[in-house]
Amino acid sequence: MDLYEYQGKELFRRFGIPVSEGRLAETPEEALAAADELGGPVVVKAQVLTGGRGKAGGVKLAETPEDAEAKASDILGLDIKGHVVRRLWIEKASDIAKEYYLSIAFDRGAKQPLFMFTTQGGVEIEQVAEENPDALVRLHVDPLEGFQPWVARRLIYGAGVDDPNEQKQIASIVEKLYRAFVESDAMLTEINPLIVTPEGEVKALDSKFTVDDNALFRHPDIAEMRDTEAADPLETFAREKLDGDVGICGNGAGLSMSTVDVVAHVGGRPANFCDLGGGGDAEGVVDALEVITRDPQVKSIFFNIFGGITRCDEVARGILAALDRLDMSAYPIVVRLDGTNAEAGRRILAEAGKPNIYPEATMLEGARKAVELAKK
Amino acid sequence: MAIIVDNDTRLVVQGLTGSEGRFHGLRNRAYGTNVVAGVTPGKGGQDVEGIPVFDTVAEAVSEAGANTSLVFVPARFAVDAVYEAVDAGIGTVIAITEHVPAHEMLRAYPYFRGKGVTMIGPNCPGVLSPGKANVGIIPAEIFSEGSIGLVSRSGTLTYQIGHELTQLGLGNSTIVGIGGDPVVGSSFIDVLERFEADDETDLVVMVGEIGGDEEEKAAGFVQERMSKPVLSYIAGFSAPPGKTMGHAGAIISGSSGTAQAKKEALEACGIEVGTTPTEVAQMVAERAGARA
Numbered sequence: 001m002d003l004y005e006y007q008g009k010e011l012f013r014r015f016g017i018p019v020s021e022g023r024l025a026e027t028p029e030e031a032l033a034a035a036d037e038l039g040g041p042v043v044v045k046a047q048v049l050t051g052g053r054g055k056a057g058g059v060k061l062a063e064t065p066e067d068a069e070a071k072a073s074d075i076l077g078l079d080i081k082g083h084v085v086r087r088l089w090i091e092k093a094s095d096i097a098k099e100y101y102l103s104i105a106f107d108r109g110a111k112q113p114l115f116m117f118t119t120q121g122g123v124e125i126e127q128v129a130e131e132n133p134d135a136l137v138r139l140h141v142d143p144l145e146g147f148q149p150w151v152a153r154r155l156i157y158g159a160g161v162d163d164p165n166e167q168k169q170i171a172s173i174v175e176k177l178y179r180a181f182v183e184s185d186a187m188l189t190e191i192n193p194l195i196v197t198p199e200g201e202v203k204a205l206d207s208k209f210t211v212d213d214n215a216l217f218r219h220p221d222i223a224e225m226r227d228t229e230a231a232d233p234l235e236t237f238a239r240e241k242l243d244g245d246v247g248i249c250g251n252g253a254g255l256s257m258s259t260v261d262v263v264a265h266v267g268g269r270p271a272n273f274c275d276l277g278g279g280g281d282a283e284g285v286v287d288a289l290e291v292i293t294r295d296p297q298v299k300s301i302f303f304n305i306f307g308g309i310t311r312c313d314e315v316a317r318g319i320l321a322a323l324d325r326l327d328m329s330a331y332p333i334v335v336r337l338d339g340t341n342a343e344a345g346r347r348i349l350a351e352a353g354k355p356n357i358y359p360e361a362t363m364l365e366g367a368r369k370a371v372e373l374a375k376k
Numbered sequence: 377m378a379i380i381v382d383n384d385t386r387l388v389v390q391g392l393t394g395s396e397g398r399f400h401g402l403r404n405r406a407y408g409t410n411v412v413a414g415v416t417p418g419k420g421g422q423d424v425e426g427i428p429v430f431d432t433v434a435e436a437v438s439e440a441g442a443n444t445s446l447v448f449v450p451a452r453f454a455v456d457a458v459y460e461a462v463d464a465g466i467g468t469v470i471a472i473t474e475h476v477p478a479h480e481m482l483r484a485y486p487y488f489r490g491k492g493v494t495m496i497g498p499n500c501p502g503v504l505s506p507g508k509a510n511v512g513i514i515p516a517e518i519f520s521e522g523s524i525g526l527v528s529r530s531g532t533l534t535y536q537i538g539h540e541l542t543q544l545g546l547g548n549s550t551i552v553g554i555g556g557d558p559v560v561g562s563s564f565i566d567v568l569e570r571f572e573a574d575d576e577t578d579l580v581v582m583v584g585e586i587g588g589d590e591e592e593k594a595a596g597f598v599q600e601r602m603s604k605p606v607l608s609y610i611a612g613f614s615a616p617p618g619k620t621m622g623h624a625g626a627i628i629s630g631s632s633g634t635a636q637a638k639k640e641a642l643e644a645c646g647i648e649v650g651t652t653p654t655e656v657a658q659m660v661a662e663r664a665g666a667r668a
Binding site: 339 | 612
């Protein structure tokens with residue numbers, strides 16, 4: 001689960017990482033009130049779960065509350081890479097002397113948390129990694145050893161921070177960020193930029209925070225932060241919406257992805273990538289068909305099921321239940337069932353005798369049939 | 377010989393009395409796996425169709441001689457179950473449970489590796505050595521005995537490829553689903569190493585998918601350390617550029633993680649890559665035929 005900047009900063013604040021004071025606003029009026037309360041110049045920042053806000057005009061400086069109101073109405077409703085801005089973070093403006101970068105990522109390959117730190121912050125970190133790799137200090141932490149103060153020293157001396165005042169503050173932030181990472185079950189915590197003000201104060205000017213969905217049961221406070229309105233139902237259920245006309249439903253991410261590949265391989269245009277998941281019960285099938293048929297481009301639907309934990313008879317029942325509840329008469333549905341209870345599933349479909357259900361024996365033949373039917 | 381599970385496997389199912397544990401535990405036994413015990417705290421003394429249930433794994437080891445554990449325990453208790461098995465002296469732990477918190481596995485991994493325990497999963501379909509033992513949820517009826525090792529990150533895709541191989545008359549020594557979680561007990565390389573040492577395996581099929589760089593690392597291992605031929609299938613050629621994990625995620629591995637990039641990396645190490653399950657099965661048939 002990705003957190004908005006303001007949510008990540010709220011977690012930073014709880015762990016003692018310095019951030020600027022700010023307020024959330026959903027209307028220009030609220031932005032005006034927030035700027036008035038904060039006093040002085042503020043930054044109006046679009047809250048979206050994507051990068052590149054600045055370039056898209058989603059971050060603006062406002063000198064006065066009225067200015068903040070005007071900037072807020074410019075930014076609200078803006079479409080940034082498909083994300084519509086509905087919330088703003090109004091924050092006290094900071095003077096910036098230096099911009100650093102600090103992150104901890106969950107390094108799957110090394111199976112350890114990975115610190116990255118550089119004094120060349122504020123830009124795309126990929127660029128630093130590519131153009132000036134020596135400036136980027138990388139350091140893994142043994143999860144059993146946990147955080148030790150030497151970790152901060154290695155990062156600070158490695159990156160060449162030599163001001164003792166900065167060193168002290170950064171060491172403290174490094175330790176707190178590690179605590180935030182571990183105690184929040186984070187997959188990523190990133191501060192870019194970590195700024196130094198002209199007065200020598202170090203603080204987090206931005207936040208990127210991703211929490212492991214599987215650990216949310218331990219963090220009801222973070223789970224509550226989920227923005228259900230922002231989640232595109234088509235996106236969350238169908239995982240990926242593509243641009244074609246063959247609706248695809250598989251079980252398991254690997255097989256579903258492979259099904260998309262095979263449909264493309266035989267000359268078709270996949271409309272989506274939908275994974276019923278491990279369970280794939282009848283109710284899940286109905287929901288999947290409901291979402292797939294919401295896409296007006298879909299002309300045919302291909303079910304490619306290889307039962308393991310998923311039982312094919314359940315899937316068959318789900319397809320029939322969907323035909324009862326939804327108007328599916330316009331859609332030819334190609335069904336390939338194999339694995340656990342496949343025989344029973346095929347029999348259930350055959351006995352129902354629905355004219356728009358086309359059973360196929362293999363993945364390849366099923367894909368061909370679905371593509372052919374989409375072209376009719 | 378096969379790898380990981382075989383005729384010497386004495387299985388304890390942790391969570392045998394739950395619905396999934398019971399369904400698949402009994403299926404594993406019906407296949408011929410020697411299921412010697414179940415463990416559910418508080419249900420010691422009961423039995424599941426003749427399989428004795430114990431309160432602790434330690435009892436399953438001392439009373440029933442269990443040497444391998446199959447974990448069907450709910451996600452929030454799964455890693456505890458793994459620790460319990462390891463501390464009871466179990467040598468092989470296969471965890472099917474999905475949605476296990478990643479940080480818990482991060483801490484458990486160096487622990488069980490340090491003890492020399494083989495762990496497969498979590499969030500995996502398990503391990504099947506056809507004709508010998510099935511430990512997990514792999515539908516065994518679609519596979520047959522043979523000399524092809526199969527290792528995969530994805531469950532259902534493993535079945536698909538195994539099925540295609542069976543259609544062509546090709547059987548398997550062992551099928552291993554390593555799981556797709558951020559931290560899994562065994563990597564491609566761990567499993568490839570065992571296939572290389574297994575005298576019943578002649579050729580290995582590695583089934584990968586987009587994301588990460590495990591396939592690329594495995595390719596380097598195959599080139600440097602393996603004498604047996606390895607073929608591969610990668611899922612996700614038509615996937616749109618995926619969501620990367622912020623900025624940091626993309627630069628950790630130094631790989632773009634796309635199917636095309638993986639295919640190129642694998643081919644550069646001498647691994648043939650099929651673009652559909654059917655194609656990779658045909659390529660395997662050609663190679664297996666050439667060797668016969």
